[in-house]
Amino acid sequence: MIEIKNIKKNFGSQQVLKGISASFENGKCNLIIGKSGSGKTVTLKCMVGLFEPDEGTIMYDGRNITEMDFHARKDIRREIGMLFQGTALFDSLTVEENVQFPLDMFTNQTAAEKLERVNFCLGRVNLPNTNKKYPGELSGGMKKRVGIARAIVMNPKYLFCDEPNSGLDPKTAIVIDHLIKEITLEYNMTTVINTHDMNSVMGIGDKVVFLHEGLKYWEGTNKQIMEITDGELFDFIFASDFLKDLRRNAKY
Amino acid sequence: MLKIFEQLGGFLTLMYSAFSKPEKAQMYWKETFRQAKDIGVGSLPIIAIVSTFIGGVSAVQFAYQFRSISLVPMWWIGSIVRKGMILELAPTVSALLLAGKVGSNIASELGTMRISEQIDAYEIMGVNTPAYLIGPKIAASVIVVPMLVVIAVALGIVGGWGAGLLGGFFSTTEYFRGVQDGFDGYDVFIMLVKAVLFGFTLSSISCYKGFTVQGGAVEIGKSSTQAVVLSSIVMMIVNFFVAFLLL
Ligand SMILES: Nc1ncnc2c1ncn2[C@@H]1O[C@H](COP(=O)(O)OP(=O)(O)OP(=O)(O)O)[C@@H](O)[C@H]1O
Ligand SMILES: [Mg+2]
Numbered sequence: 129m130i131e132i133k134n135i136k137k138n139f140g141s142q143q144v145l146k147g148i149s150a151s152f153e154n155g156k157c158n159l160i161i162g163k164s165g166s167g168k169t170v171t172l173k174c175m176v177g178l179f180e181p182d183e184g185t186i187m188y189d190g191r192n193i194t195e196m197d198f199h200a201r202k203d204i205r206r207e208i209g210m211l212f213q214g215t216a217l218f219d220s221l222t223v224e225e226n227v228q229f230p231l232d233m234f235t236n237q238t239a240a241e242k243l244e245r246v247n248f249c250l251g252r253v254n255l256p257n258t259n260k261k262y263p264g265e266l267s268g269g270m271k272k273r274v275g276i277a278r279a280i281v282m283n284p285k286y287l288f289c290d291e292p293n294s295g296l297d298p299k300t301a302i303v304i305d306h307l308i309k310e311i312t313l314e315y316n317m318t319t320v321i322n323t324h325d326m327n328s329v330m331g332i333g334d335k336v337v338f339l340h341e342g343l344k345y346w347e348g349t350n351k352q353i354m355e356i357t358d359g360e361l362f363d364f365i366f367a368s369d370f371l372k373d374l375r376r377n378a379k380y
Numbered sequence: 381m382l383k384i385f386e387q388l389g390g391f392l393t394l395m396y397s398a399f400s401k402p403e404k405a406q407m408y409w410k411e412t413f414r415q416a417k418d419i420g421v422g423s424l425p426i427i428a429i430v431s432t433f434i435g436g437v438s439a440v441q442f443a444y445q446f447r448s449i450s451l452v453p454m455w456w457i458g459s460i461v462r463k464g465m466i467l468e469l470a471p472t473v474s475a476l477l478l479a480g481k482v483g484s485n486i487a488s489e490l491g492t493m494r495i496s497e498q499i500d501a502y503e504i505m506g507v508n509t510p511a512y513l514i515g516p517k518i519a520a521s522v523i524v525v526p527m528l529v530v531i532a533v534a535l536g537i538v539g540g541w542g543a544g545l546l547g548g549f550f551s552t553t554e555y556f557r558g559v560q561d562g563f564d565g566y567d568v569f570i571m572l573v574k575a576v577l578f579g580f581t582l583s584s585i586s587c588y589k590g591f592t593v594q595g596g597a598v599e600i601g602k603s604s605t606q607a608v609v610l611s612s613i614v615m616m617i618v619n620f621f622v623a624f625l626l627l
Contacts, residue, residue, distance in 0.1 A: 176504055178500050178503060178504070202506040202508075203506075205503075205505065205506035206505075206506050208504060210501070212497045212501060213497070214496055216496055216497035216498050216500060216501040217498075217501075218498055218501070219496075229505070230505050232404075232407060233403065233404055233505065233507060234403070234404070234506065
């Protein structure tokens with residue numbers, strides 16, 4: 129479980145996060161949703177320590193990462209996997225080398241053990257036989273899969289995904305969502321996902337946190353979202369007038 | 381002015397973390413070796429071509445000047461080409477060529493990694509990114525630049541020889557008598573000092589410029605130009621002080 133309390137972050141004079149508190153539970157897909165520019169990526173980067181929040185605490189199962197020095201943080205980072213918005217695959221390395229990198233750097237496994245683990249992870253994301261390709265040779269969906277394989281190769285307890293299905297067609301997006309969900313359940317991970325895709329919210333949103341103008345505006349499950357009939361969240365979810373009418377006329 | 385000190389501070393902090401203890405030495409060696417190969421093999425052709433011609437041009441120019449002073453024997457050309465290449469031409473010309481080639485390459489590679497969040501990805505894994513991404517580049521550069529300079533000297537001397545034979549200024553025996561005459565190991569020492577300092581200056585400035593890029597593709601382009609310009613200037617200042625202090 130990850131708990132954030134009163135996270136604030138400014139860039140210059142721009143207040144991006146104005147005091148966000150939320151908790152993210154084990155074995156669940158926790159979604160952070162919000163408009164583009166609402167601070168989802170900044171929140172995620174504060175949580176993993178890529179940005180220093182100006183204020184607030186971030187607890188990983190009771191361990192406060194904001195108070196840790198570089199070395200203690202490094203230990204927590206071994207327990208973190210992250211899928212970046214643009215996948216951030218190392219483009220000078222092959223798919224296999226990308227996934228294997230954390231093993232090379234942080235374990236003393238033999239070459240055979242490492243290869244077995246890499247192949248297992250690539251198989252898990254349904255990407256067999258791409259080992260020797262370079263990221264530049266892959267489609268967007270394949271890159272996301274490699275990104276997921278790399279994120280889970282060290283058996284992380286915490287998985288962060290920044291818009292895992294942006295740029296994918298709706299079908300592939302759903303496949304990737306379900307892959308993340310399955311992996312989350314399988315390893316009982318605490319998974320935090322940034323998204324503005326309504327299919328994801330409805331499909332895998334065990335818990336949903338809605339950010340609006342730097343604050344947490346709403347929190348609940350995907351089932352509860354369907355009961356909302358007005359306000360910022362309603363506007364966000366049912367973005368078009370067409371959907372709003374559809375929702376208002378629907379009988380429950 | 382304040383900005384210069386800010387940058388200098390940032391540079392020194394980055395260099396400090398670039399040389400902190402590696403988490404797994406073997407990975408760092410591998411990376412250093414890869415970088416050395418990249419820098420060395422990649423720059424060899426241009427350095428070889430340019431230094432051969434520079435040696436040739438020096439020989440031709442001195443022959444032209446010596447012809448008007450009939451008292452000077454032509455075999456001196458060998459010794460002048462050698463001394464000129466070792467003390468000044470090989471290190472300086474290599475440095476400027478490498479600033480253009482290796483410097484811009486390093487800055488744009490690191491810049492791209494920064495913008496595409498690859499550096500963040502290393503960071504998340506718990507990799508000490510300055511140490512892993514910068515340390516090996518600087519180490520490789522400090523090792524490889526002196527090697528390239530030595531090759532440049534050798535090819536410059538060969539170039540001078542070829543040009544002299546073509547122009548009929550001297551015979552092979554005369555030229556190599558000159559090349560060997562009055563050889564001073566101290567010159568080589570100065571050359572190596574320069575080469576090591578150039579290797580460090582060039583790679584560290586370019587790494588700094590690339591590693592700290594913010595923005596997008598335009599900024600990557602700008603920072604790699606800045607890396608070339610700034611490292612060329614700093615290397616020439618270093619060059620002056622080495623000559624001033626050690627000669
Ligand atoms: N490194 C930075 N420096 C300055 N401002 C930043 C930085 N990163 C983000 N911001 C600002 O913070 C705000 C929130 O950005 P963020 O990337 O978190 O949005 P987001 O919710 O992830 O949007 P999207 O859905 O488009 O990815 C934006 O206004 C952005 O300009
Ligand atoms: Mg974002």
